[in-house]
Amino acid sequence: MSDxxxxxxxxxxxxxxxxxxxxxxxxxxxxxxxxxxxxxxxxAAIDLADAEGLAAVTMRAIAQRFGLGTMTxxxxxxxxxxxxxxxxDQVTGRTTLPDLPDDPRKRLELVANLAHDxxxxxxxxxxxxxxxxxxxxxxxxxxxxxxxxxDGLGLTDLEMDQTVxxxxxxAGNIARSELMKRRAEQVTGMTEAEWWEANYDTLEEVMAGSxxxxxxxxxxxxxxxxxxxTDPARELDYGLARIIDGVLAHVGKRSPD
Amino acid sequence: MSDxxxxxxxxxxxxxxxxxxxxxxxxxxxxxxxxxxxxxxxxAAIDLADAEGLAAVTMRAIAQRFGLGTMTxxxxxxxxxxxxxxxxDQVTGRTTLPDLPDDPRKRLELVANLAHDxxxxxxxxxxxxxxxxxxxxxxxxxxxxxxxxxDGLGLTDLEMDQTVxxxxxxAGNIARSELMKRRAEQVTGMTEAEWWEANYDTLEEVMAGSxxxxxxxxxxxxxxxxxxxTDPARELDYGLARIIDGVLAHVGKRSPD
DNA sequence: CTCCAATTTCGTACGCTGTACGAAGATGAC
DNA sequence: GTCATCTTCGTACAGCGTACGAAATTGGAG
Numbered sequence: 008m009s010d011x012x013x014x015x016x017x018x019x020x021x022x023x024x025x026x027x028x029x030x031x032x033x034x035x036x037x038x039x040x041x042x043x044x045x046x047x048x049x050x051a052a053i054d055l056a057d058a059e060g061l062a063a064v065t066m067r068a069i070a071q072r073f074g075l076g077t078m079t080x081x082x083x084x085x086x087x088x089x090x091x092x093x094x095x096d097q098v099t100g101r102t103t104l105p106d107l108p109d110d111p112r113k114r115l116e117l118v119a120n121l122a123h124d125x126x127x128x129x130x131x132x133x134x135x136x137x138x139x140x141x142x143x144x145x146x147x148x149x150x151x152x153x154x155x156x157x158d159g160l161g162l163t164d165l166e167m168d169q170t171v172x173x174x175x176x177x178a179g180n181i182a183r184s185e186l187m188k189r190r191a192e193q194v195t196g197m198t199e200a201e202w203w204e205a206n207y208d209t210l211e212e213v214m215a216g217s218x219x220x221x222x223x224x225x226x227x228x229x230x231x232x233x234x235x236x237t238d239p240a241r242e243l244d245y246g247l248a249r250i251i252d253g254v255l256a257h258v259g260k261r262s263p264d
Numbered sequence: 265m266s267d268x269x270x271x272x273x274x275x276x277x278x279x280x281x282x283x284x285x286x287x288x289x290x291x292x293x294x295x296x297x298x299x300x301x302x303x304x305x306x307x308a309a310i311d312l313a314d315a316e317g318l319a320a321v322t323m324r325a326i327a328q329r330f331g332l333g334t335m336t337x338x339x340x341x342x343x344x345x346x347x348x349x350x351x352x353d354q355v356t357g358r359t360t361l362p363d364l365p366d367d368p369r370k371r372l373e374l375v376a377n378l379a380h381d382x383x384x385x386x387x388x389x390x391x392x393x394x395x396x397x398x399x400x401x402x403x404x405x406x407x408x409x410x411x412x413x414x415d416g417l418g419l420t421d422l423e424m425d426q427t428v429x430x431x432x433x434x435a436g437n438i439a440r441s442e443l444m445k446r447r448a449e450q451v452t453g454m455t456e457a458e459w460w461e462a463n464y465d466t467l468e469e470v471m472a473g474s475x476x477x478x479x480x481x482x483x484x485x486x487x488x489x490x491x492x493x494t495d496p497a498r499e500l501d502y503g504l505a506r507i508i509d510g511v512l513a514h515v516g517k518r519s520p521d
Numbered sequence: 522c523t524c525c526a527a528t529t530t531c532g533t534a535c536g537c538t539g540t541a542c543g544a545a546g547a548t549g550a551c
Numbered sequence: 552g553t554c555a556t557c558t559t560c561g562t563a564c565a566g567c568g569t570a571c572g573a574a575a576t577t578g579g580a581g
């Protein structure tokens with residue numbers, strides 16, 4: 008019956024709080040002043056996530072940082088999930104977006120590398136996935152910047168969006184590999200090479216009945232090249248070059264002038 | 265002091281249980297027979313994950329399926345994390361690997377599409393990340409098959425591995441988009457178009473002070489084309505074509521005969 | 522100033538998780 | 552028959568997000 012839209016996403020206003028306050032009705036605020044600000048809460052959560060991982064970002068731990076009761080946080084933020092989204096947008100705002108170079112290839116590389124560096128610095132971003140794309144102010148700025156990087160290449164509007172998605176998705180995958188690798192060394196207390204050495208005999212034994220000629224050849228090559236099964240940094244260079252090759256070939260094919 | 269390698273990963277033997285039992289010392293087994301098998305436990309966990317998501321895969325829920333006490337599961341599997349790895353390998357074994365076509369492009373497409381279809385059918389695989397790559401028998405078979413798909417193209421050994429990684433990583437990203445979209449509709453109870461409609465007014469209001477000319481143009485184009493912000497299926501076709509273009513251009517450049 | 526409504530603060534409690542521990546029961550080898 | 556060994560599983564614990572409701576604090580109205 009109600010043509011009126013369902014109540015909108017409540018965290019939208021929270022995400023955009025800095026660009027909407029001052030405007031509109033700033034409601035009267037009775038009751039005690041809040042002891043800290045939403046920004047401080049979100050920043051503390053970001054620091055915690057950077058230092059100890061997303062799992063360490065518990066409502067209790069954040070509250071303790073401010074000497075507040077746990078439940079007090081819920082007057083700043085509606086839920087932990089909402090807090091994670093605020094963290095993602097806020098940390099995105101910390102990266103200043105550089106000017107885009109003229110060279111198309113350099114532009115696309117910059118988009119991917121910026122995303123990659125950011126995810127390297129804040130790997131917990133990989134674990135924050137909301138039900139909806141984040142749509143905060145800093146994410147929106149970022150997206151606009153990313154679109155500028157692929158604008159004017161000869162792509163359709165839809166292809167522009169898809170190209171950005173491929174680039175940052177790829178950067179995310181590399182960052183995920185690096186995170187897994189780092190975590191593995193931390194959890195097991197051994198480097199990748201040490202792990203292979205420690206498990207070599209077992210692997211030989213269990214794999215005795217199977218044949219993996221290519222995997223063995225490739226694995227040996229990788230082991231000699233990096234002393235590890237994979238090297239995300241080189242994977243980044245290689246994959247990024249191939250993707251950009253493909254995109255530039257695509258637009259070159261279309262308008263070969 | 266001990267040059268002897270640290271105790272090897274305990275779940276390796278469990279992963280390869282089917283290709284090692286019968287061989288070696290099958291130790292004497294006293295005590296009661298186990299009421300179910302490891303395979304049944306893993307299959308039940310897979311069914312649960314398929315039906316209700318990975319979060320529903322709790323030790324209590326699995327035990328209940330067999331009428332067992334919760335702690336009984338720990339005589340089959342050392343931990344929940346180990347179980348997840350077993351699930352990943354076991355579900356990988358369910359997909360039969362088709363013969364590889366002769367056409368290089370079709371080979372690479374097949375690798376990506378197979379991964380994509382699998383992740384679509386078992387999206388919880390996206391959430392299973394172990395500290396080490398899985399290295400189970402079915403994963404190993406899969407990897408060997410993937411390498412066969414990129415063998416003979418003119419890539420170096422390292423590039424073969426990296427190319428496979430790019431392809432399946434891309435497939436995973438598309439699958440992740442699709443999962444997010446499905447979950448969003450399920451959680452919010454509204455389609456993507458409905459969500460945009462419901463939040464349109466709020467978005468206009470909060471974004472009033474910001475300017476996103478490209479994002480607006482692209483968003484409008486996407487909205488008209490798919491009635492949604494993104495269309496993972498088209499993103500798959502587009503991105504995959506670009507990546508394969510780039511890879512084939514790379515090997516073509518090297519040996520242009 | 523008084524008083525009330527609004528707001529923040531936060532202690533307690535609930536249901537959920539993985540799993541450590543140890544007792545109890547079942548079984549095969551001697 | 553005895554015993555070592557293995558499976559089964561009840562109980563318990565620490566940790567999580569957060570619902571609920573009481574207490575404290577404040578600004579505005581009369």
